[in-house]
Amino acid sequence: MIAAKINIPEDQLKQEQLKGARLSIYFRWALILVLSILLSIQHTVGYHDISSHAVIFIIAYSFTNLILWFAIKKDYNPRYLSFVSALIDTGFICYHIYGMAAYFDPRAATAAATIFLIPAIFLIYTFRLDRGLMYFLIAISVTGFNYVFFTQYFQSPEFFSESISLSPMSHIFKTVYIAFIGFLCIYMQTSIFKFIRKQLVLAIEKSKIDTEFQVEQEKNRYANQLIEKEKALNKKLENEIHKKDKIANQLKENKELLKSIISNLLGFTYRCMPDNKYTMLFISDQIEDISGYKPEDFIDNKILSYITLIHPDDLEYVRKKIPEAIANKKQFELEYRLKHKNGDLVWVHEAGQGVYDADGNVLYIDGIITDISVKKYTEIELKETQALINTLISNLVSAVSRCLYDESFTVKFYSEKIYDITGYYATDFIDNKKIKFVDIIHNEDLEMLIEHIDYAIKNKTSYSIEFRIIHRNGNIVWVHENGQPIFDENDKVIYLDGITTDITDKKNAEQSLILAKLELEQLNAKLEETVKERTKELTEVNTKLVKLQKENLQSQFDVLKQQVNPHFLFNSLNVLTSLIKIDPDLAESFTEKLSKVYRYVLENKEKDIVSLNTELDFMTAYLFLLDIRFMGKILIKINIDKSKKDLMILPMALQLLIENAIKHNTFSKTNPLSINVKVDKNDYLVVSNNKQIRETQIQSTGVGLLNIQNRYELISNKKPFFDNTKDEFVAKIPLVDESELLMKNNNQRKKRKLQKD
Numbered sequence: 001m002i003a004a005k006i007n008i009p010e011d012q013l014k015q016e017q018l019k020g021a022r023l024s025i026y027f028r029w030a031l032i033l034v035l036s037i038l039l040s041i042q043h044t045v046g047y048h049d050i051s052s053h054a055v056i057f058i059i060a061y062s063f064t065n066l067i068l069w070f071a072i073k074k075d076y077n078p079r080y081l082s083f084v085s086a087l088i089d090t091g092f093i094c095y096h097i098y099g100m101a102a103y104f105d106p107r108a109a110t111a112a113a114t115i116f117l118i119p120a121i122f123l124i125y126t127f128r129l130d131r132g133l134m135y136f137l138i139a140i141s142v143t144g145f146n147y148v149f150f151t152q153y154f155q156s157p158e159f160f161s162e163s164i165s166l167s168p169m170s171h172i173f174k175t176v177y178i179a180f181i182g183f184l185c186i187y188m189q190t191s192i193f194k195f196i197r198k199q200l201v202l203a204i205e206k207s208k209i210d211t212e213f214q215v216e217q218e219k220n221r222y223a224n225q226l227i228e229k230e231k232a233l234n235k236k237l238e239n240e241i242h243k244k245d246k247i248a249n250q251l252k253e254n255k256e257l258l259k260s261i262i263s264n265l266l267g268f269t270y271r272c273m274p275d276n277k278y279t280m281l282f283i284s285d286q287i288e289d290i291s292g293y294k295p296e297d298f299i300d301n302k303i304l305s306y307i308t309l310i311h312p313d314d315l316e317y318v319r320k321k322i323p324e325a326i327a328n329k330k331q332f333e334l335e336y337r338l339k340h341k342n343g344d345l346v347w348v349h350e351a352g353q354g355v356y357d358a359d360g361n362v363l364y365i366d367g368i369i370t371d372i373s374v375k376k377y378t379e380i381e382l383k384e385t386q387a388l389i390n391t392l393i394s395n396l397v398s399a400v401s402r403c404l405y406d407e408s409f410t411v412k413f414y415s416e417k418i419y420d421i422t423g424y425y426a427t428d429f430i431d432n433k434k435i436k437f438v439d440i441i442h443n444e445d446l447e448m449l450i451e452h453i454d455y456a457i458k459n460k461t462s463y464s465i466e467f468r469i470i471h472r473n474g475n476i477v478w479v480h481e482n483g484q485p486i487f488d489e490n491d492k493v494i495y496l497d498g499i500t501t502d503i504t505d506k507k508n509a510e511q512s513l514i515l516a517k518l519e520l521e522q523l524n525a526k527l528e529e530t531v532k533e534r535t536k537e538l539t540e541v542n543t544k545l546v547k548l549q550k551e552n553l554q555s556q557f558d559v560l561k562q563q564v565n566p567h568f569l570f571n572s573l574n575v576l577t578s579l580i581k582i583d584p585d586l587a588e589s590f591t592e593k594l595s596k597v598y599r600y601v602l603e604n605k606e607k608d609i610v611s612l613n614t615e616l617d618f619m620t621a622y623l624f625l626l627d628i629r630f631m632g633k634i635l636i637k638i639n640i641d642k643s644k645k646d647l648m649i650l651p652m653a654l655q656l657l658i659e660n661a662i663k664h665n666t667f668s669k670t671n672p673l674s675i676n677v678k679v680d681k682n683d684y685l686v687v688s689n690n691k692q693i694r695e696t697q698i699q700s701t702g703v704g705l706l707n708i709q710n711r712y713e714l715i716s717n718k719k720p721f722f723d724n725t726k727d728e729f730v731a732k733i734p735l736v737d738e739s740e741l742l743m744k745n746n747n748q749r750k751k752r753k754l755q756k757d
Contacts, residue, residue: 019127025065027123029065032061032062083133097148110165110171269283270284290340311337314337345373399417448465463484483497483498484497509585513580612640634667636677654677660731661729665689688729
């Protein structure tokens with residue numbers, strides 16, 4: 001009975017209608033979502049034209065709902081807006097039904113799928129709590145629904161009469177069904193009104209009971225307060241006498257405590273006037289530790305003012321910041337330099353604030369000043385150290401890195417040199433911002449890399465790895481990484497620190513050296529084949545007339561064989577193989593010199609004579625090979641005047657003499673073989689060595705020295721000399737002047753001509 005008599009207040013009703021309007025907007029979005037899903041399914045199964053028509057309907061309906069949503073969001077919900085939205089909703093539905101029937105299928109004018117939309121709108125508008133709006137919605141919906149149907153019906157009555165479900169009678173039943181749903185929604189709306197009224201009645205009754213209860217509670221509380229006040233007054237009178245003594249004792253203790261606190265502070269406290277000199281009224285004893293002056297020197301500027309201690313370069317900064325903070329009634333914090341009594345500079349930190357009267361006028365400035373010199377100089381040193389580290393890192397040819405030990409090796413730091421190696425900037429790798437470092441590691445090397453790192457972590461050692469990465473331009477880049485896992489106190493890996501170096505050139509050089517080795521082996525095989533062929537030719541010559549030529553060719557063969565001795569070549573190749581692994585740069589030089597030796601052999605094997613300068617240039621490469629091979633066990637000194645280098649000599653004669661000394665002597669780093677080469681006053685090339693005869697003496701045929709003698713008979717009247725003493729072996733071979741050689745050749749031609757005549 002009470003609920004029937006109480007009407008819902010207008011403002012409460014508007015709030016409920018606003019909630020209903022919001023709810024209807026949400027229902028519309030849900031309806032749009034369902035229709036969009038159904039439309040997608042319809043389009044998928046092949047109804048493209050119908051789907052295109054429905055898309056236009058949904059887009060327009062969504063745009064209209066967006067406008068209504070914006071209005072409701074701004075709490076704008078006048079009644080006419082509800083009627084306008086009802087007309088829009090009904091118009092969209094009727095237009096959709098009409099369009100479907102007119103262009104695609106007349107059955108759509110009364111189809112259940114389209115009828116479903118009208119009850120859905122009824123349900124949405126139920127929550128707007130406006131009964132007149134519902135009657136209006138039912139009327140225009142039924143009218144529009146029948147208008148669409150009968151428009152289509154009168155155009156094709158035979159089509160709609162063919163089926164009972166499409167007949168006017170069936171449509172009238174559907175109209176009654178729609179109206180029934182509408183009035184059912186009105187009944188639901190009435191039930192909602194009743195529920196709201198009932199809740200309002202219960203709230204009023206509860207409020208009345210709560211009010212009566214609160215009044216009784218307030219009376220009891222007030223009575224208790226009066227009793228407590230009386231007790232408090234009595235107690236206050238009893239304690240008032242003790243308070244004064246207690247306050248006095250407390251003040252005394254506070255003074256002593258304040259004095260103790262101030263004396264234990266790292267800095268000094270002060271109180272000064274807010275004038276230009278900051279005239280000190282109080283300053284603690286610690287000022288002497290910081291400035292070298294006593295506190296009393298500053299009081300009332302007795303001897304000097306505090307402002308005179310401030311470094312001139314910082315004075316303007318201090319004069320600006322403190323008055324600015326005082327004017328804004330804020331605390332201030334400053335860092336500046338003081339001049340100590342002994343001339344040193346002291347960095348200090350000052351924190352303070354103004355003390356104001358009731359009118360807001362500043363009376364004093366209170367603050368504390370501490371010595372931060374150690375901290376400041378440490379910061380400066382840290383900045384300089386960091387700058388040095390950055391400079392060193394930037395000058396490294398390698399990239400310095402720090403990454404996490406995770407599946408992506410997430411980079412936390414990379415120096416800028418990584419750009420030269422990978423083509424990516426350091427910032428591209430940080431926290432996998434643009435690319436993961438693991439993504440540019442060659443697939444064939446990734447597993448090996450992970451195994452090395454896991455082994456280093458397990459054994460807490462560093463790791464050194466060579467692997468390939470993919471440059472940004474697509475090229476393969478070989479890198480060498482030296483790294484170290486970093487552990488926390490629980491032995492858990494937190495970082496991997498490393499240095500990455502581009503070794504592509506080194507790898508290419510190693511490959512070139514390997515190819516060079518193969519080429520040298522092929523060259524040696526060809527030389528041996530050439531020697532065999534030449535030997536075969538020589539053995540076929542059996543006439544006495546060509547005996548001298550045979551001896552000459554045999555001499556050249558022996559020299560050539562000595563120079564390209566397979567044992568010497570194989571030793572050189574073994575040395576080269578070791579150098580490739582140990583020192584690729586030296587291996588490259590070794591290959592160049594070895595190539596130069598064999599090039600000289602090939603170019604001069606057919607020549608009878610060469611200049612001493614050419615022979616010495618060949619010896620430079622040959623001695624380089626010997627030095628690498630024997631590592632300081634042979635000491636060869638060549639002391640020849642420049643004026644003698646134009647004289648002529650048999651090709652490879654000097655090399656034969658040095659090889660002969662090495663062949664017949666033993667040597668070590670402690671007892672090296674010493675070979676001296678010079679030209680004497682008679683233009684003889686003198687090659688001498690100390691004798692350190694091998695315990696197992698190599699069988700000597702003497703063919704090498706004999707060949708030198710025989711070959712000199714062909715080009716000069718001078719003969720070589722060989723002196724084998726107890727302590728030394730000396731070989732002297734003549735150097736021939738080019739004019740003398742020309743004269744001898746002319747004489748031989750004349751002699752042969754006379755013999756022929």
